[in-house]
Amino acid sequence: MFRKHPVLALSLALAAAWGPSAHAGDLVVSAAASLTNAFKDVAQAYEKEHAGTKVILNFGASDVLLQQIVKGAPADVFASADQKAMDKAVEEKAVKPESRVDFAANQIVLIVPTDSKANITALKDLTRDDIKRIAYGNPASVPVGRYTQGALQAAGLWDAVQAKSVLAQNVRQSLDYVSRGEVDAGFVFATDAAIMPDKVKVAVRVPSQTPVTYPIAVTARDAAAQEAKRFVAYVMSPAGQEILSRYGFQKP
DSSP: OOOOOHHHHHHHHHHHTTSOOOOTTEEEEEEEGGGHHHHHHHHHHHHHHSTTOEEEEEEEOHHHHHHHHHTTOOOSEEEOSSHHHHHHHHHTTOBOGGGOEEEEEOOEEEEEETTOOSOOOSGGGGGSTTOOOEEEEOTTTOHHHHHHHHHHHHTTOHHHHHTTEEEESSHHHHHHHHHTTSSSEEEEEHHHHHTOTTTEEEEEEEOOSSOOEEEEEEBSOOTTHHHHHHHHHHHHSHHHHHHHHHTTOBOO
């Protein structure tokens, strides 16, 4: 019923092959799945300004990407969807701590299919008997899942929602489950919901217990360290921030 998501498939394939094949002049950026659309544009704009550099993008759940890096997959930049994954990256000496900076912010939302008749207007509606399946990222490895768990625990609804859970391996898989009508509702970032306005709609904007901020850092790999620093600087520049804003990301 739940078909494998292409971003997940890519992450698994890259993990098995020790990451993307990088060559001289390549810059490998491993970034959270929720950054997929925005970072494709960022990479394209960066390449135009830096002739001779090819940006290779690797998207997936932040924790999965980190494990790829720790196990030796080539990556020059790591962009996470939460602080916990980046904290772990620092702990594992996978990134250069002094290069770490917050570059974007987001919001958690509860979405439903556009043709849903469930009339979900509050988180407590998820406990109703007619709501059978709810998608969210696995809190053990997916930032949006950790934010979701925190919000539901604060609302006293975690146990009830967890009993109906359909765990996603990254935020885009949760989005796909809802867009295909395979679940009654799902938790994603606001920026993810915005890319499928014809298939999903926001039912509830969810207050997060911790700020939804995205850190980025240069990895410990020295092969393209200077280029990696330039890419991070571009993400933080007015041009990079304008692209992120276009996709709904907020200032950190």
